[in-house]
Amino acid sequence: MKNEIINADEFGIDQSKANELIGNLPNIKAEREILIQGYDQIVTLDIEDEETSKQARELRLKIRDNRTKGIEIWHKTTKDFFLKGGQFVDAIKNKEIAVNKRMEENLEHIEKHAENKEKQIIETVRKQRIEIIEVYKEFIPFGLDLGIMTVTDFDRLFKGAKLQFEEDQKEKLRIEEETKQAEIKAKAEEDERKRLIEVQRLENKKIIAEARKKEAILQKQIQEEIAKAEKLEKEIRERKQIEDAEKLRIQKIKQDLAKAPKKEQLINWIDKMFISTPDGLEQDPEVLNIVGKFVNFKAWAKNEVNKI
Numbered sequence: 001m002k003n004e005i006i007n008a009d010e011f012g013i014d015q016s017k018a019n020e021l022i023g024n025l026p027n028i029k030a031e032r033e034i035l036i037q038g039y040d041q042i043v044t045l046d047i048e049d050e051e052t053s054k055q056a057r058e059l060r061l062k063i064r065d066n067r068t069k070g071i072e073i074w075h076k077t078t079k080d081f082f083l084k085g086g087q088f089v090d091a092i093k094n095k096e097i098a099v100n101k102r103m104e105e106n107l108e109h110i111e112k113h114a115e116n117k118e119k120q121i122i123e124t125v126r127k128q129r130i131e132i133i134e135v136y137k138e139f140i141p142f143g144l145d146l147g148i149m150t151v152t153d154f155d156r157l158f159k160g161a162k163l164q165f166e167e168d169q170k171e172k173l174r175i176e177e178e179t180k181q182a183e184i185k186a187k188a189e190e191d192e193r194k195r196l197i198e199v200q201r202l203e204n205k206k207i208i209a210e211a212r213k214k215e216a217i218l219q220k221q222i223q224e225e226i227a228k229a230e231k232l233e234k235e236i237r238e239r240k241q242i243e244d245a246e247k248l249r250i251q252k253i254k255q256d257l258a259k260a261p262k263k264e265q266l267i268n269w270i271d272k273m274f275i276s277t278p279d280g281l282e283q284d285p286e287v288l289n290i291v292g293k294f295v296n297f298k299a300w301a302k303n304e305v306n307k308i
Contacts, residue, residue: 028070056110067100122147136161266305
């Protein structure tokens with residue numbers, strides 16, 4: 001950038017006009033050459049030396065003035081002539097300012113080295129103290145800057161927070177112990193209450209068992225009576241059904257006989273004759289003999305009808 005040449009031809013300006021636009025810039029640059037010599041000397045000095053910081057500040061302000069009161073003023077007044085000239089001097093201004101800024105930035109770094117170093121130390125101390133006091137942060141006032149606090153103040157703050165923390169822990173242990181004792185007492189009372197409930201439950205269970213036993217006997221008797229009544233009712237219902245069926249059968253026979261020829265009516269009448277056996281005597285010899293004779297009678301009767 002320092003040796004770069006800006007050609008007026010690139011901006012459509014002839015060299016004579018370019019020389020007019022440049023004006024007093026060479027004088028400003030000549031002043032800067034002297035400042036550059038000082039810059040080259042300062043950047044080689046010991047950055048840890050406090051005097052180096054002062055010299056860097058003084059030179060930086062001079063270089064800044066060379067830029068703001070020299071190059072930038074020249075740029076502003078010269079640029080007003082016409083647009084092309086403005087573009088030309090813009091290029092020159094950017095080139096020349098870059099030289100100044102580079103030196104200014106380096107000099108400012110030298111100038112503020114001690115300040116930046118102090119900030120780094122403060123930040124390191126802040127982090128270390130935050131780590132030390134982390135356990136007790138609940139008892140540290142909000143907004144304190146631990147990095148700039150004196151050793152005495154931090155020690156006092158640390159001890160106070162630690163003491164509050166320890167007292168808080170003691171209180172929590174006391175409350176925890178009281179709570180535990182209360183829980184033990186409540187459990188003992190609850191166990192006794194459950195024991196009494198269990199005793200009462202067993203007593204009630206015994207009483208209930210006796211009552212249920214008596215109730216079961218009574219229910220059995222009732223069920224037996226109900227069963228007898230249901231059986232009797234069933235027998236009556238079945239007999240009635242048989243009687244009704246027999247009535248219907250006889251009525252049907254009569255209706256059929258009334259419609260059919262005499263021989264056919266008689267055969268149907270004989271076929272519909274029925275004899276039932278008494279309950280429980282189905283295999284009785286006398287009963288079987290009577291049933292056999294009844295069957296033979298029906299056969300004899302059909303034979304007699306067929307002779308008609």
